Amino acid sequence: MVTKKHIVLISLLLLFFSCKKENQSTHLNSELLSLDSTQVWIKNGTDANLPLKAQKDFLQKAYESATSEPNDSIRLKYYSELSLAYLLTDSINFRKINKSGQLISQETKDSLILAALHWDLGYFYQYNFIKDSAYYEYAQAEKIYTALNDKSRRGRVLYRMSLIQKDIKDFTGAEINLIKAIELLQTVENNEQLFLCYNLWGTLAKSLNEFELSRNYFSKAAEYLNKLPKESINEKQNILNNNIGNSYKEQGDYLKAIPYFEKVVSTDSLLIKNSKSYALALDNLAYSQFKTGQMKISEANLKEALQINIQENYLDQIAMSRYHLAEYFLAERDTTMAMANAQVALEIAKEGSDNQLVLETLKLYPLLDPENAPSYLKEYLVLNDSLQEEDRKIRNKFARIRFETDEFIAENQLLARQRQLWIGIAIGLFLLAISVLIIITQRAKNRNLRFQQQQQQANQEIFELMLAQNQKLEEGKQSEQKRISEELHDGILGEMNGIRMMLLGLNKKIDDNAISMRGAAIEKLQGVQEEIRTISHQLNDASYQKFHNFIISIEDLLRNICNAANLEYHFKYDEGLDWDALSGDIKINLYRVIQESLQNSIKHSAATRINLEMDSTDSELKVTLKDNGRGFDTKKGKKGIGHKNITSRVNKLNGDWSLESKPGKGTLVTVQVPYQLKESESVSQINGKEKFKTVEKTSS
Numbered sequence: 001m002v003t004k005k006h007i008v009l010i011s012l013l014l015l016f017f018s019c020k021k022e023n024q025s026t027h028l029n030s031e032l033l034s035l036d037s038t039q040v041w042i043k044n045g046t047d048a049n050l051p052l053k054a055q056k057d058f059l060q061k062a063y064e065s066a067t068s069e070p071n072d073s074i075r076l077k078y079y080s081e082l083s084l085a086y087l088l089t090d091s092i093n094f095r096k097i098n099k100s101g102q103l104i105s106q107e108t109k110d111s112l113i114l115a116a117l118h119w120d121l122g123y124f125y126q127y128n129f130i131k132d133s134a135y136y137e138y139a140q141a142e143k144i145y146t147a148l149n150d151k152s153r154r155g156r157v158l159y160r161m162s163l164i165q166k167d168i169k170d171f172t173g174a175e176i177n178l179i180k181a182i183e184l185l186q187t188v189e190n191n192e193q194l195f196l197c198y199n200l201w202g203t204l205a206k207s208l209n210e211f212e213l214s215r216n217y218f219s220k221a222a223e224y225l226n227k228l229p230k231e232s233i234n235e236k237q238n239i240l241n242n243n244i245g246n247s248y249k250e251q252g253d254y255l256k257a258i259p260y261f262e263k264v265v266s267t268d269s270l271l272i273k274n275s276k277s278y279a280l281a282l283d284n285l286a287y288s289q290f291k292t293g294q295m296k297i298s299e300a301n302l303k304e305a306l307q308i309n310i311q312e313n314y315l316d317q318i319a320m321s322r323y324h325l326a327e328y329f330l331a332e333r334d335t336t337m338a339m340a341n342a343q344v345a346l347e348i349a350k351e352g353s354d355n356q357l358v359l360e361t362l363k364l365y366p367l368l369d370p371e372n373a374p375s376y377l378k379e380y381l382v383l384n385d386s387l388q389e390e391d392r393k394i395r396n397k398f399a400r401i402r403f404e405t406d407e408f409i410a411e412n413q414l415l416a417r418q419r420q421l422w423i424g425i426a427i428g429l430f431l432l433a434i435s436v437l438i439i440i441t442q443r444a445k446n447r448n449l450r451f452q453q454q455q456q457q458a459n460q461e462i463f464e465l466m467l468a469q470n471q472k473l474e475e476g477k478q479s480e481q482k483r484i485s486e487e488l489h490d491g492i493l494g495e496m497n498g499i500r501m502m503l504l505g506l507n508k509k510i511d512d513n514a515i516s517m518r519g520a521a522i523e524k525l526q527g528v529q530e531e532i533r534t535i536s537h538q539l540n541d542a543s544y545q546k547f548h549n550f551i552i553s554i555e556d557l558l559r560n561i562c563n564a565a566n567l568e569y570h571f572k573y574d575e576g577l578d579w580d581a582l583s584g585d586i587k588i589n590l591y592r593v594i595q596e597s598l599q600n601s602i603k604h605s606a607a608t609r610i611n612l613e614m615d616s617t618d619s620e621l622k623v624t625l626k627d628n629g630r631g632f633d634t635k636k637g638k639k640g641i642g643h644k645n646i647t648s649r650v651n652k653l654n655g656d657w658s659l660e661s662k663p664g665k666g667t668l669v670t671v672q673v674p675y676q677l678k679e680s681e682s683v684s685q686i687n688g689k690e691k692f693k694t695v696e697k698t699s700s
Contacts, residue, residue, distance in 0.1 A: 041062035319352065342361055
């Protein structure tokens with residue numbers, strides 16, 4: 001949600017400016033240099049009280065002076081200071097200075113400044129929302145601080161890495177880094193950083209819907225906040241109150257959320273000092289008031305928050321305010337105003353790449369425009385699937401970076417312990433590890449290549465099979481069309497022409513013979529009618545009875561869906577029953593019910609195994625489908641379109657169906673429908689009653 005993003009951004013800015021003084025004193029080691037002209041220009045170039053043009057001129061002079069400095073160590077210190085000065089003001093010069101500084105620090109082996117330059121570059125990428133590159137640079141800095149045993153800086157870098165992992169929903173990785181950061185920062189008693197860590201930890205727990213745990217972490221953050229100087233508490237206290245309020249709001253306890261948002265809004269001069277935070281808290285307060293039925297005051301606050309966001313051009317908060325107003329007007333049944341606000345929210349969210357808000361708004365659209373609900377649902381599903389895939393790719397990339405960092409640290413520790421006595425063995429083991437890694441990597445690549453080739457070959461075979469099936473289907477259509485044409489032309493049309501000529505000849509005759517012949521003509525017309533009815537029935541039956549090889553079709557369905565989702569499946573059916581002898585409507589509707597149930601298991605349950613069993617008695621078919629997924633509370637679960645479709649199909653067959661599920665216990669779907677076979681087929685069924693066949697698939 002947009003609200004969460006802004007809390008994180010505020011935390012980032014607080015951390016950045018709190019670190020700036022330390023960077024200028026310790027990170028740059030500027031006290032070791034004499035206060036020469038270059039340093040004076042850098043200092044003036046970062047003086048916010050000077051005009052922007054004057055700042056740029058001073059920094060340009062400092063850049064030219066630093067570039068011409070012959071001493072590498074002094075030039076490196078200038079570059080480090082300029083890197084921080086250019087960080088948020090001049091991206092081009094920042095990249096030049098940062099790159100040059102890294103090269104010099106590597107040549108001079110100045111690890112502390114190299115780590116600081118990685119840190120600066122990481123913040124630059126994070127500020128520009130290039131998250132993978134930011135995480136990589138922070139990881140490089142953390143490697144160096146680990147080697148230097150600098151616990152304070154390493155803890156702060158780990159915190160910033162956790163922020164990025166939280167944004168990409170790698171909550172487990174974020175918690176791991178946060179725990180490391182807290183352990184390091186507690187040893188140096190950095191209360192401000194510990195407040196930020198526990199505040200972020202509470203936000204992570206809230207994202208995982210562990211609301212009670214999140215508030216415990218926020219309480220821990222408050223303990224460290226109270227240890228800080230009073231002049232630095234207010235703004236952080238507002239962040240904490242807003243987070244606690246959001247915890248209750250997202251839990252649905254809006255009454256408890258309201259007091260925390262009111263504390264933020266009532267902060268002295270907050271609208272003047274930080275209008276963005278004020279508008280954010282006011283919007284949250286108004287939304288909570290709306291959810292508790294305080295409609296009039298909610299509408300006024302929602303509009304006030306929107307007005308502030310529009311005046312200050314806070315585009316992200318404008319989108320959220322518009323979304324909340326759309327919900328409000330929808331509740332008031334003013335669909336015109338609701339649709340107008342929803343459209344603006346969706347447009348701004350798309351422009352700002354706020355995909356989460358796009359999804360939330362698309363979920364609202366079917367209620368606003370029911371006629372176009374399927375198109376909105378399709379757009380929602382496509383976007384949601386693409387986001388999940390993208391998140392998965394990013395998390396994998398971060399895991400590789402984390403693995404490289406851990407491997408680097410482990411190697412350094414090993415070399416530190418065995419540098420003098422076991423250096424030869426260490427080098428040998430290192431080379432062996434590289435060789436094994438190369439072999440394993442090459443084998444993995446070969447396996448992947450073979451798999452891709454097999455998959456491509458299988459896809460080609462499937463494509464050719466589909467072409468052949470389509471060709472046969474087209475030939476069948478043409479043959480059937482020809483047969484119908486011949487039936488109509490040779491049979492019905494000829495009869496009709498004969499009857500017409502007979503009736504024309506008898507048109508003016510009224511004797512008994514003429515009357516008798518007219519009667520014969522009428523009987524022939526009735527015969528033609530019956531023939532037309534017969535052809536119609538044949539066509540209708542063909543449409544239903546074309547569903548051949550029912551069990552094979554079910555096996556194909558299981559195999560295709562489960563293989564695509566990498567699931568194990570177990571299929572058991574009564575082999576004594578002639579399933580293809582079932583009526584067409586039973587086969588079609590049972591197939592669709594199984595298909596819908598499989599899709600629900602894959603989409604919602606996170607299952608790894610599917611069990612499908614098809615049994616029969618003398619008069620009833622029983623189909624059961626069970627998964628080992630997460631399950632859900634059926635009393636609280638919302639019945640969607642899929643459940644309604646299953647109910648409709650089972651009702652068509654005069655059958656019954658049930659859904660059983662509990663959280664953590666998987667889901668069981670049971671369908672029972674009556675059926676009837678011919679006498680010979682019933683006997684076959686009874687004789688083969690104990691004969692079952694089982695199909696299983698195990699994922700690799």
